[in-house]
Amino acid sequence: MKIIKVILENMNKASQKNKALMIFKPVLNAMDEFFFGTDKVTSLPHIVDNMDIKRLMSLVIIALMPVTIASVYFWGLRVFLVIMVSYAFGGLIEVCFAVFRKKEIHEGFLVTGLIFPLILPPGVPLWVVAIGVMFGVIFGKEAFGGTGRNIFNPAIVGRVFLTIAFPNIMTMNWQMPFNKGLGGFIHFQNSVDAITTATPLALFKNQGIITSYSNLMLGQSAGCIGETFRVGIIAGGLFLIAMRIVDWRLPLAYLATVVIFPYLGNHLIHTQFALGGFQLLSGGLLLGAFFMATDPVTSPFTKPGRWIAGFLLGFLTVLIRGLSGYMEGVMFSILLVNAFTPLIDTMVLKARYKKK
Amino acid sequence: MLKPARTFRGGYRFKNFNGQARPVIVENQIPALVTIPLKQGFGAELKSLVKKGDAVFAGQTIARDDSVVSSPIHSSVNGVVEDVKRMNYFKRQTAMVIIRTTNASKEIPRLERCSLEWARLSNEKIEELVYLSGVSSLDREGIPTRFKSSIIPPEEVKHLIVHGIGSEPYNISLDLLLKEKNLLNFLEGVKILKRIMPNSKVHLSLNSKKRNIIEQVTKLTSQLEWLDTYPLEPKYPQGYDEILVPTILNQNFPYGYSAANIGVVILNIQAVLGVYEAVCEGKPFIERIIAICGPSIKDNIHIKVRVGTSLKDILAERVKTESPIRVALNSLLTGFQLNDISLPVDRTFSHIIAIPEKREREFLSFMRLGKTRDSYTRAFLAEMLPWVKRAPDTNKHGEERPCISCGFCERACPVKIIPHLLAKYVQRNLIDETIMNYGIFNCIECGLCSYVCPSKISLMKIIKEGQDKLIMQGCDSTQCILPYFNLKGIKEYRGVTKL
Incomplete structure (x- = not known):
């Protein structure tokens, strides 16, 4: 603790002496705040809640921990490298904008930087990760004015960009996970690129094969880095709901629609629409529903709005999965519904505060 | 009649804060000098009836004006008027009467014709006693009497809500206020109020966690068909008029207006006890029970003080001085910050809360487990340890x-x-x-x-x-x-x- 204090003080002194280093003031301030908290006191009310944005974001990261650790097991130690690249390049952009705007660095990026690698395929080249996260942070967040003002989830923006820009890398590069012994904890990455396989959704679409539910739950299927260990995702999501950080309405509405709506579709075209249970456990649905659709900034803040958004998400996800050429129904539907969020909120407010 | 438990949507329950006042009451000694504001509680500011050099006795009316909405104000000690001047009191210039105590006797002369058998008194007399004692100035509407102590005449009151919920982080102890004989006195007080306001229905709302009090009250009031008892969840801000009216009466509240505008009068328990003491014991309202709460107080108790006692006399011996503190009046969420310790206590004080003024920074504060931290989210350990007291501070x-x-x-x-x-x-x-x-x-x-x-x-x-x-x-x-x-x-x- 003292060491950090001394280091920070020295750095502060250095930056005061050298004008060129002054631009890094936001970084120093952010570090100072990170380690030592605040000395500001309240006015009225005299006491305030102990919760702050730092803790809120750290809790989301804690909720993502089971998935992250499991993903290292499934895909090898390279996952760490992917996460580090994502943090490094995303953080760089964040710092640049903070320096440029002369504002503090906000904590929101801590979550984006971890979620983004989790929604990439395990074999993704590192330069692609760097490009994706930079694009996501610039065009998904900073272009709109930074934390709290963005319309789209930055991680999703980055991912959509990569899917469209590098379709080969993003949709072909699937591997089967480790499943024996210490698995990925002692391997750098899955031995050969030769073991390419298809994701459960693609298997269903192309060959009508339905992967068993227990394999899907425990991560024994191909898929993105963080989306396959579904037990961990559910546990993390429920943890956030129990902590009251995430509202339960949107994930419930989303998942319920995805389970119920395909039964209708299945009746009409059963080769296109898989049954609800399979839809629920395949692809990035659970990760998207618990961690990305619920992002408070980009989801509706009104309660009826959350129900509506959840329903829309479910509807769009099933439609895109069933009828389009893309497997990434969750990703596209979250992006589309994010665009609708302000409209949904406005409509709900209009209905609620109708002139009597 | 006991009604089923009720609550409202939203709100937050402050649980288990460190430094809750114990149900013990200590009488503060008579101060050497009192400063009595001529505007206390509900009503207009009054003109002093005494002048410099006059001898006054405890309970003597020193200000009264029947022509404006107000209640009389009394001297709280036996002494000599030292000065009458205007002073800054809660951001408002207020006239003050400063009295130096000459005789520290605790005797208070009774009001005339008070009687334990109040039922024999005429309505007018009861109202006069309530008015003369000054208790009618309490709470946001005052207690209506024919003497212009409130903004509505007593016969127009449709609902009288008496509340003792305690939804703030720190509350005056209900057990203490309604201890043994006080409970009977309180119910007598309610009956007196019903007599003053004959067209009203009385709604008694109590903290739903205080089962024994609710039980006793129900037993004692089962015969009264004009009285309902409501156990309410102690969720902040249940004690506000704006929340009590919708929860109890299922009626919309005219926000920004006083509840009296829709024929509702809302009183707290100390006011009702004051009514009993005025009518049955003839006591002018010159003493107040104040809960001294918060972790920066050495011993959290209730004290009984004379109106006009300066805060210095109350706090000097009682606060911890090791570290800076902040003192708030009545509520940690909305209460006034008491910077000036020479201010006097008036009739409206009920809590004085002292918490540490925490400016020190904390290493990796957001990563702490938070055994003593209160939060609306459930993200701190305190949520799982209901027996650990939570420590508030101003950081x-x-x-x-x-x-x-x-x-x-x-x-x-x-x-x-x-x-x-x-x-x-x-x-x-x-x-x-x-x-x-x-x-x-x-x-x-x-x-x-x-x-x-x-x-x-x-x-x-x-x-x-x-x-x-x-x-x-x-x-x-x-x-x-x-x-x-x-x-x-x-x-x-x-x-x-x-x-």
Whole structure:
């Protein structure tokens, strides 16, 4: 603790002496705040809640921990490298904008930087990760004015960009996970690129094969880095709901629609629409529903709005999965519904505060 | 009759704060010098009837004016008037009578013709006793009597709500106020009030966690068909008039107006006990029970003090001096900060709360487990350890950040407005009818939105600012209320405690 204090003080002194280093003031301030908290006191009310944005974001990261650790097991130690690249390049952009705007660095990026690698395929080249996260942070967040003002989830923006820009890398590069012994904890990455396989959704679409539910739950299927260990995702999501950080309405509405709506579709075209249970456990649905659709900034803040958004998400996800050429129904539907969020909120407010 | 438990949507229950006042009462000694404000509680400021050099006795009326809405004010000690002057009292210039004690006897002369058998007294006499004792100035509407002590005449009162819920972080002890004989006195007081306000229905709302008190009250009042008892969850801000009326009467509240406008009078337990003491024992209301709460107090007890005692006399011996503290009056969420320790106590004081003023920084504060930290979210260990007391302090516990629309403020808001939305409109200077339509004037300034905000935005302050700007633009707050209510046409009046 003292060491950090001394280091920070020295750095502060250095930056005061050298004008060129002054631009890094936001970084120093952010570090100072990170380690030592605040000395500001309240006015009225005299006491305030102990919760702050730092803790809120750290809790989301804690909720993502089971998935992250499991993903290292499934895909090898390279996952760490992917996460580090994502943090490094995303953080760089964040710092640049903070320096440029002369504002503090906000904590929101801590979550984006971890979620983004989790929604990439395990074999993704590192330069692609760097490009994706930079694009996501610039065009998904900073272009709109930074934390709290963005319309789209930055991680999703980055991912959509990569899917469209590098379709080969993003949709072909699937591997089967480790499943024996210490698995990925002692391997750098899955031995050969030769073991390419298809994701459960693609298997269903192309060959009508339905992967068993227990394999899907425990991560024994191909898929993105963080989306396959579904037990961990559910546990993390429920943890956030129990902590009251995430509202339960949107994930419930989303998942319920995805389970119920395909039964209708299945009746009409059963080769296109898989049954609800399979839809629920395949692809990035659970990760998207618990961690990305619920992002408070980009989801509706009104309660009826959350129900509506959840329903829309479910509807769009099933439609895109069933009828389009893309497997990434969750990703596209979250992006589309994010665009609708302000409209949904406005409509709900209009209905609620109708002139009597 | 005992009604089923009730509550309201939103709100937050402050649990288990460290430094709750024990149910023990200590009488403070008679101070050497008292400063008595000539405006206490509900009513206009009065002119002094005494002048410099006059000898006064405890309980002597030193100010009274039957022509304006007010209640008499008494000297609280035997002594000589040292000065009558205007002083700054809670941001308001108020006339004060300063009295030096000459005889520290604890005797208080009784009011004339008080009687334990109050049933034999005429209505007029009872009302006179209530008025003369000064108790009629308590709470936001005062107690209506024929002497203009409130804004409505007693016969127009349709509902009388008596509340003892204790939903604040620190509360005066219900067990103490309603201990043994006091409970009977309290119920007598309720009966007296019913006699004064014959057309009213009495609603007694009590903390639903205090089972034994509710049981006793139910047993003692089962015969009274005009009285209902409601156990209410002690969720902040249940004790506010604006929340009590909808929960108990299922009726909309005319926000910004006094409850008296819809024929409702709301009193707390100390006021009812004061009524009993005035009518049956003839005591002028010159003593007040104050809970001394908070972790920065050496011994958390209740004290009985004379009105006009300076805070210095109360606090000097009682606060911990090792570290800086902050003293708040009545409520940690909305209460006035008591910087000037020479201020006197008046009739409206009920809690004095001292908490540490914490400016020290804390290493990796956001990563702490939080055994003693209170939070609206369940993200601290305290949530799982209900027996550990939570320690409040004045630190902000985090930096101010942009709003992320997490919705905590909306979930906590007891009057169903959306604080973060209103704040965004106000901060962008979009001040027009829209925010009025979104209910900006419904805000009751309970401070809960500012409390729960993880981005540490002072929502309450911003909303208040928005209201002021809106009024400056000529928007009339009354137009949200007047078309929908049949009001008696009297503008809201707030006592000094609610500045």
